[in-house]
Amino acid sequence: MITFEAVTKRYPDGTVAVDALDLEVPAGKTVVLVGPSGCGKTTTLRMVNRLVEPTEGRILLDGRDIREQNPARLRRGIGYVIQQTGLFPHRTVEDNIATVPVLSGWPRAKARARARELLTLIGLDPALARRYPHQLSGGQQQRIGVARALAADPPVLLMDEPFSAVDPVVRGSLQDQLIGLQTELHKTVVLVTHDIEEAIKVGDLVALYRPHGTIAQFAPPERLLGDPVDDYVAGFVGFDRGIRRLSFFASAGLSLKTAPVLGAGATVARAQDTGEPWILVVNDGKARGWIPSDRLGDYPGDTPLRQVPADGVGHTFAVGTDSLRAALDAAVLSPAGEAVGVDAAGQVVGVATFDQLRAAIQAADAADTAEAAAARAAAAADNSKKQDAAPAEEAEEGAPHPAREASPVPDSHRGAQP
Amino acid sequence: MMWSWIPQNWSLIWNLTWENAKLGVLPALYGLVISLPLGIVAARWRWFYPPVLTVVNVLYAIPSLALFIALIPAFGLTDTTVIIALTVFSLCVILPNVVAGLRAVPAPIRQAATAMGYSALRRLVTVELPLAIPVIIAGLRVAVVSNISLASLGQLIGVSSLGYLFIDGLQRDFPTEIYVGLVLIIVLALVCDLILVGVRRALTPWEPRRERRERQERAVPARRLAA
């Protein structure tokens, strides 16, 4: 959908903001550009709508070189959201949202109607339409910025640190909203952020930049977490990436045991017969509490379990839909050290021990590693084709890094920069 | 252009320049003295400022010659008339800058000072006013430069200044005098402006030089706030 071909941005004073970038943004996906300050991610973004012009290379939008189009017309077909919102203070909310449709020739009434539709879409009360931006909160203003970008229904949406200026709670809800919108709208989104968590949460693909305008790794977020290409990436991604990576593995493959699960009417004797160290008492299918087996010994064998004091349940996880990370978290929080799995109605399905979790994690990991290796091999085949075509350059000593996913510049080309 | 006229009339030129300089600087200083307490009050008690500002805007709209004239019955055709009128105009320029300068002191700094145990008065004198100096001096510069030029108008009501050279030059059809008058006023204004810049540098050794300072000065208006 958006293709960068050897794009470089060099400023008159010699600084290189973007260095021979090759990047492919697939249609309908959210691609996040993340990296340290000054790494060139914002410059990359702003080259798509020609707010910055590349010094070398070209950018294709849907196969067409963007330089062939009139800049203003090009931009009307691309949604643009910035950190400071840039809402026009002299216009009402609905007129702000209606800006691009009106610019494109829509009758004002139609544009305003569309603006009110969008207010509902992004979860704001349409009554806000006649207010002015300064009367609204930061979070509301950000949402209006997004609505404004979507008004003319552009296929591409560019977002430059759109959520950095709001507090973490609002930020989380805005991120969720973006994810939700994407499942409905399937726009091609390019989002710039310095927050790796945001990138991992929101992105289908993440491009992690090195400090000076090149990309270290371009991959789905779980690949960044599970298979970072070098120490720089591993360091940027953060220290508990192993556990964070589990968010990407579904809990569907996790096997559960039902032996420790007993109804509140079952007797102590029955519970002791199971031989389980902990018993989960359920009432009407809902988890009520854990009982350690040594406590059972204090009660006569025919006591119904509901009369035995139980410890808390901890946290449950939704079987199948929640990730392994949620399941692991549930196990950690449970007094029994076993995760309680429930279905959509909240009914207990079974419990998972640490051993079962370990097995599931290892299986998921093995599958993912196989995928990663396959992807690397494919990329290597791709790159070696490129290397044959490109001017001969000495490969880096021992080629320490395997070639990466998609097509960032292979190591050997970096030496070619002036 | 008769260059020889200048050394021949050196004492006249010098006297007039000195008079004009006084008429330029003194009212600005008086204006500062009045603006400081007023500005401190206005910065602190926000409701006080809008009515004051309205009065200031109206006063500043009064054409200077008219104000000179209005003061004649009370103070005669003397220096005093011009000085009082120019003090009023200086006040109109400096007061908003005092308020703006004080308000521009970032709240975290004020709060830090209070938290460390400064009383309000001490904080004002040792923290807020020093930080407001650049903006206040910017207003002072505007006032002094304007005053030097406006003082020449005082010649129309007989108050001695470099304006004498214009009028005399016109009456005698002698352009040299007029040139000298114009150049001297502009030079005088420039010199006073530079002196004030030097004063500011001396008073604010912590300030960055040049470029950052220009950006800071423009961030806070050096002139009047609109009502």
Added chain:
Amino acid sequence: MSFFSWAWDWITQSANWHGSGSIPQQIVAHLGYSALPLLIASLIAVPAGVAIGHTGRGGVLVVNLANGWRAIPTLGLLILLAVFLGFSFVTWLLPLVVLAIPPILVNAYEGVAGVDHGVKDAAKGMGMTPWQQVTRVEVPIALPLILVGLRTGAIFVVATATIAAYIGLGGLGRFIIDGLASDQYGPVAGGALLVVVLAVLVLALFALLSRLVVPAGLRGQSKLGRTE
């Protein structure tokens, strides 16, 4: 007697309202001598200020211009031109136009240059042509400051037209200059009072204009003015 009593006495003398050079005539003349330079200066200064503010080039020059302008003594300039061009239309029109330009230019520049950078970026990024950016976004937002500049310019020309009487221009300054020459304080005070009233009316007019013209969304924010 006070300034006001002198002025009032003179203004209320009916003789002063008839014949050539009467009060109403001079009021109208003064309005004309003020309005024309203001109009010409605005037509030059507002577009120039907006253009410089939009492109950002020449901004430093503009700010320094304002400072230099304040140092020029208007009386001296008027007299100099009178000596060389004689007592003609151009002699007073030219300096009035040229001197009215800086305050209008500076405020228009400051107004446009001061538009929030994010707003300008968004306007450009959404696909507005430069003309659309200026007319639909930057100027409306800069309007309060542009009006302040026009107001300053207006009051300036009213005051300077008064002084131009010294080189023969008509208008309310006539009463002042002639009165000073003939030692009659009556017309001097009367003329001065009328000029003051005129200036205050200009102020009021602009306040009203501002209320009518400035977009509602901007009124909620504090407006900072750059003026002379």
